[in-house]
Amino acid sequence: MPFSSLVDSLMQDTLGVSLPLFATELAICATIVLLLLFRLLNLDQRIPGAVLALAGSIAGLGLAVMQHLQYSQEADLVGQSVEIFTGLLIYDQFTIYLRIFLMLFLVLVVYLTMLGGIPDREDAPDFYVLLLGSTLGMLLMASANHLLIVFLAIEMTSVPSYAMVGFLKGRRQSSEAALKYVVYGAGAAGVMLYGISLLSGLLGTANLPELAQALTALGGADSALDQPSLWTLSLAILMVLVGVAFKLSIVPFHFWCPDAFEGASAEVAGYLSVASKGAAFALLVRFCLAMTGSAVPAGDLQTVFVHLGFGIGIIAAISATFGNLAAYTQTNIKRMLAYSTIAHAGYMLMAVAALLVILGSPDAPDGGAQRTEHAIRAVSGLLYYLVVYLFMNLGAFAIVAIIRNQTFSEQIEDYSGLVRQSPALAVCMLACMFSLIGMPPLGGFVSKVMVFASVFKSTEYYWPMWFILSAGVLNTVFSLIYYVNVLNYMFFKPPREHLEPVNVPLASAYGRYALLVTLPVFLLGVMVNRIDDVAYSASASLKSFSVPVVANHDNADPPRQSVRSTPAIPAPVEAATPVSGG
Numbered sequence: 001m002p003f004s005s006l007v008d009s010l011m012q013d014t015l016g017v018s019l020p021l022f023a024t025e026l027a028i029c030a031t032i033v034l035l036l037l038f039r040l041l042n043l044d045q046r047i048p049g050a051v052l053a054l055a056g057s058i059a060g061l062g063l064a065v066m067q068h069l070q071y072s073q074e075a076d077l078v079g080q081s082v083e084i085f086t087g088l089l090i091y092d093q094f095t096i097y098l099r100i101f102l103m104l105f106l107v108l109v110v111y112l113t114m115l116g117g118i119p120d121r122e123d124a125p126d127f128y129v130l131l132l133g134s135t136l137g138m139l140l141m142a143s144a145n146h147l148l149i150v151f152l153a154i155e156m157t158s159v160p161s162y163a164m165v166g167f168l169k170g171r172r173q174s175s176e177a178a179l180k181y182v183v184y185g186a187g188a189a190g191v192m193l194y195g196i197s198l199l200s201g202l203l204g205t206a207n208l209p210e211l212a213q214a215l216t217a218l219g220g221a222d223s224a225l226d227q228p229s230l231w232t233l234s235l236a237i238l239m240v241l242v243g244v245a246f247k248l249s250i251v252p253f254h255f256w257c258p259d260a261f262e263g264a265s266a267e268v269a270g271y272l273s274v275a276s277k278g279a280a281f282a283l284l285v286r287f288c289l290a291m292t293g294s295a296v297p298a299g300d301l302q303t304v305f306v307h308l309g310f311g312i313g314i315i316a317a318i319s320a321t322f323g324n325l326a327a328y329t330q331t332n333i334k335r336m337l338a339y340s341t342i343a344h345a346g347y348m349l350m351a352v353a354a355l356l357v358i359l360g361s362p363d364a365p366d367g368g369a370q371r372t373e374h375a376i377r378a379v380s381g382l383l384y385y386l387v388v389y390l391f392m393n394l395g396a397f398a399i400v401a402i403i404r405n406q407t408f409s410e411q412i413e414d415y416s417g418l419v420r421q422s423p424a425l426a427v428c429m430l431a432c433m434f435s436l437i438g439m440p441p442l443g444g445f446v447s448k449v450m451v452f453a454s455v456f457k458s459t460e461y462y463w464p465m466w467f468i469l470s471a472g473v474l475n476t477v478f479s480l481i482y483y484v485n486v487l488n489y490m491f492f493k494p495p496r497e498h499l500e501p502v503n504v505p506l507a508s509a510y511g512r513y514a515l516l517v518t519l520p521v522f523l524l525g526v527m528v529n530r531i532d533d534v535a536y537s538a539s540a541s542l543k544s545f546s547v548p549v550v551a552n553h554d555n556a557d558p559p560r561q562s563v564r565s566t567p568a569i570p571a572p573v574e575a576a577t578p579v580s581g582g
Helices: 003-021 023-040 049-073 093-116 124-143 147-165 172-203 208-219 227-248 256-263 266-292 300-327 333-360 371-407 423-437 443-458 465-492 509-526 528-540
Strands: 082-084 089-091
Touching: 003 023, 003 082, 023 049, 023 124, 049 093, 049 124, 089 093, 089 124, 093 124, 093 266, 093 371, 093 509, 093 528, 124 147, 124 266, 147 172, 147 227, 147 266, 172 208, 172 227, 172 256, 208 266, 227 266, 227 300, 256 266, 256 333, 266 333, 266 371, 300 333, 300 465, 333 371, 333 443, 333 465, 371 423, 371 443, 371 509, 371 528, 423 443, 423 465, 423 509, 443 465, 443 509, 509 528
Parallel strands: none
Antiparallel strands: 082 089
């Protein structure tokens, strides 16, 4: 192809297709540039950085919602996907769902920082540049379509997070937590990068959609890999998963989480506990589906992915158990919530384990007719869990921040008698804690039922998954003790005399915010269908469940129809020579 034609093609792809579909990320980039310019020109004294960051976040959320409405109103778009920026990113309903999730959370976090006064006005532009930069990395994680973007997005997310953890200047605990976070993050990044190099070198491609095809070609028609290739493949996959597990704070890559949460402000801890989970799980689902396709062909590959799914289930069960047991002895509320975060990451990881087992197992009880439907339900249950987790976990951390500003303490025992001083906060924390436990009729109950239902379905394909399901149910019971311990102090202990009283009426800004983030916890427990339908559509749009399309240029083939409404299993990919990704 002549160079001029190549440039014209790239310009057409970038300006005509990719940039309009990249609108949310562009809004964040523009906000970051404005924050830096305002800082440089000293205009942040006239327009506070928090106001600018909030305006940019709302703009990004509005653009993401507009994209969702466009997909909902145009039937021919439902279930279709478009590769943008020469295939480095993918745009589909799954991407849009995660964009709305992340941008809504960003708006709530920015507003919380404005109420809490962290950061102060002098440091606000620097802090919000870090916050928006980290969110930009998470948006790229949700739409990554190439192993290079996978690594870059995780690093773009992690590096600003290190600085935000240590942003409380002059506080030794904060600096120590940031240093630990950096050291663990650097180690995980190095392992992941080596895994990516092994995987792309073995398969001859770094494009996620081509991985399953390259795997099939590597093993031949029966997908029977030779032993060295099988071991190298397994090692490469595990090393890539290390980087994702670090963002998820999954055992044994959880060491940074309790120290980072305790050292950082409650606002930053709440941000890290939710946003990084959503982006990392989106990336993990895309990677797992890219490796397996929608149905793994028979042979050694099938054994690898079934065992990998069960292994991930074991790690999920261990993470949930460790997080719940370690939370018992904590006296700092943020540290307790950090271990709670580890436990909930374990619950959500069970859905990914069920997904791999369902897609990889050769023993489909109904001959495979419902395999894809069960796999979609596993992903949609995970997406619903993330939405509920956003509100119940942010609500808990927001109340911690509010009480910190009143009492200057984050010790659990200093929550004594809160119901007598501020009934509104006590009731909001009660709702968040009960939802974190999984008590009906709150959203946490519904989300856990959805995840456990997908694990239950996976037992029909691979019976050892019963152990994972049992561990999830038992851990739900275990978690009751330490959550109720906090409520015991709040409702049944007398207030501590040496502390300032907590005076937060419902009509105050703090009270309205607490109600704002707590009310959806109730609504998501009783109004399930709407969000569940959106989550199902987003899950069904993934490449392994629907027919992908390329950007519809003048010389491109017309878009193919979506199969979202009637999920079916694509035929196994025939052996072919791997194509190097662009």
